[in-house]
Amino acid sequence: MGINMSAAERFPDPHEVRVPPELEGWEEMYPPHYLFSKEREEFEDKLFWYRDKVHAPEPMPPLDLISFEAWCSGLAFYNTRLFCIPPAQGVLQRVLGCFVYIAPAPPPPEDVMKKKEELAKKRIYDFVWKKYGPEMWEAWLKKVKELGEELKKIEIPEELPEFESDDAVFPEPRGYSTAHMVVEAFDKMVDIFYRLWQIHFQYLNLAELAKVVFFDVCKKLFPGITESEISKMISGFAGSAGGVPQMFMPATELARLSKLALQLPGVAEILKKDISVEEKVKELQKFDAGRKWLEELEKTKDPWWYVSCASGWYHFEGCWLEKPEVPFGHIKSNILALEKGESIDRKLDELIKTREETFKKYLEKLEKPEDRKAFQEAYEIATRMAPYAEDHLFWIEHWLHSNWYIKVRQIGRLLVKHGMLKQEDDIFLFNRFEVPMLLEDLNHAWSCGVGVPSLAKRWQEKAEKRRKILEAARKWAEPPALGIPPKEITEPFTISTWGVTTERVREWLKGGVIRPEEVTVITGAPGSPGYVEGPARVIKTADEIGEVQPGEILVCPVTNPAWAPVFTKIKASVTDIGGIGSHTAIVCREFGLPAVVGTAVATAVIRTGDIISVDGNKGVVRILQRASAK
Incomplete structure (x- = not known):
């Protein structure tokens, strides 16, 4: 990444950012390796860090950080140690003022990339990309379900007994206490959670890489082709094993x-x-x-x-x-x-027809056999790997996470029952390294007998302090990025998933106050093709999703596939965050809805009731009539 920018063309130094005084003590909430540090200052200052608003738009509760810890190592080791994608390394994470920032790690040295090339050919090109299909998906799903069911079966008592039951003695003493079982239970929960996040990335990076390769091939073979046209060829899929994704x-x-x-x-x-x-x-x-x-x-x-x-x-x-x-x-x-006679189903047949017709149209433009072969191979791999991207998502980010939160709350209720915490969700105010200490404190006090005090007051005071810090963080206008940005943003996942482009970075650097009444045109990435006009519905939190009415255009910070039921009644979607590879773009393509993503300002400029047009082919949103002018 070429860097040649003046002080005015850079973002704050991450080691010098001052957070509001109301956030004092925020650093104690997170593991030391998640903080910007003097020991790594030279390395950290060379990188361009930006807010991960796709996955972490809100201040991060300490225990919820476990998901990020898990995906950080899970994503990275497949790139660096297992499948060995030559230039790819990990996506680094840091927390500043309770907000998550990320930065792609720089490529490894040339000699390392050469070693990785040999391994990548054998492991990716000659194996996964040739073999992936329903059988590999089913094997993956079997592993996930088995571990997930193991998590669900972990028993958490509603309370610790006054005395152990006879079952702990007869016919043979059990050998460990109920309190110790809780300590073991949390450790096992963490192990399973981490293991499943490792499995999460088993094929994901390669599915995304196949998509990136297909985009590159298309742009080389068809100069001037739009991303909207390319995206038509990687939309409209059944699940990995057939049926619905x-x-x-x-x-x-x-x-x-x-x-x-x-x-x-x-x-x-x-x-x-x-x-x-x-x-x-x-x-x-x-x-x-x-x-x-x-x-x-x-x-x-x-x-x-x-x-x-x-x-x-x-x-x-x-x-x-x-x-x-x-x-x-x-x-x-x-x-x-x-x-009313309206459809509530995904229009899969139409999407498949569009995909196949678009592919055929571009294939017929190629005259050289080698070009046709390259195009066909890239298309075949990308479309065969694509279903994994949406199939895996339910089982990890939703099924696993929901079971994890339910199980953690059971421990939270136990801690409330014994006076360690005031509310069951207070357990999420402690990171995964602190929860074992909290449980050991309960274990010691309970095991040592009646009247033996714990540090309950200390834990409760800490929880209250952290709750206030998180509330204060929500009011802080944190920097959108940190450090020195490159002249050009070229890293494909940074662009496709997070929607961080060269143009977006320049807008961040300009800063300034947006005057919504003066804005009539908003630009972003063409997430899903099509053009519609209609009334806007602006929602900023998931709690407001029920307000969306049929025929409206959804305008929000970011969407998620979990919102799929809403996509059957909206006409289009516009988001502040994300690129053409984001979940918003993918879901809109799968439902045949126009989308413009990564606008950065849509929710600040558009108001509910405004009549807007959404051009998903060009990535342009126009405000045709203000609600106040009707």
Whole structure:
């Protein structure tokens, strides 16, 4: 990366940033290796760090950082030590003022890259890219399910007993205490969580690499081809083993239940009522058709309701099992749409037709046999690997994370029961290295007998302090980036996943205040092709997703495949964050909806009710009429 910028063309030095005084003590919340440090200052100052708003838009609760710790090492070792992608290394992470910053590690020396080239040929090009298919997917899924079920089976007692039961003595003394079982349980939970995140990246980097290679081949063979055209050729897929992609199964099951409700007498009428989920269930239990619908509902809960209500990255988002009002709200919307004759299904056939026709159109333009071969091979590999990107997502970021949060809360309730913490979610205010100390403190106090004090007051005070720090961090306008940016942003994942481009960095450097009333045109990346006009619905948190109405254009910081039920009723999507490889872009392509992603300012400029146009072919959003002017 060529660097030649003046002081005015750089972002703050990460080692010199001053956080607001309300954040004093934030560093204690995170492991030392996650902080910018004097020991690594020379290395860290050479890198360009930017906020990971795709995965971590909010201040990071200490225990939630475990997901980032796990993906950091998981993503990296496949690049550096296993599949050995020649120039690729890891994505480094740091926390500053409770916010996560990332930076791609620089490439290794030439001699290391040459060694990696030999291994990559054998392991990637001649093996995974040639062999990947349904059998490898099923083997992957088997490993994931087995470990996930092991996590679910870990037992956490509701409270520690006054005295151990006879079962701990007869027919032979057990040999360890109930309190120690809790200590062991958390250690095992962490081990399983980490192992599953290692498995998460088993094929993901290679699926993304195949996509990058296909884009490169297209741009070389067809100068001037738009990213929108290329994206048409990598959209519209069934799952890795056929059928519906796993990430879309929760939405597919809700669609099935919605259709069933209309077939069963009296069910839809109850589900459309503005009453609580508990009240709806009670009414449905009173008659045969209602009970039949509830039976079908129960069948789908495991695994498909282990899906986050937002992204899966934060414990406070909750999943459908914990917040059933979310899926019930989607079901109600589906029923209303079906009654109007609208479709609530993904238009897979149309997407497949578009993909195949677009590929054929460009193939016919090539005259040289070697060009046709290169294009066909890149297309075949990219389309065969593509389903993994959405299939894996449900099982890790949603199914695993939901089970993890549920299990951690069980420990939180135990700690509250014994006076160690005040609220069960306070456990998330301690990082994964601190939780074992908290549990050992409980273990010692309980084991040593009645009246032996713990450090409960200290833990409670620390939790309260950290809660206030996180609240203060939400009010801080943290720097969008740190350090010296390169002249040009060329790293493919930085562009495609995070939407950090050269133009975006220049806008960050300019700074300044946005005057929404003066902006009429917004630009971003062309995430998904198509053009529509319609009313905007601006939402800034997942809690507001229920406000989206049919026919609106969703404008938000970033979306997630877990929001798939909403995509059946919107006309398009516009986001602040992300690139053409982001989940927003992928989901919109899979639903055939136009999308412009990575605008940086959409939620600040557009207001709910504004009439806007979305050009997903060019990456342009226009404000046609302000809501206030109607």
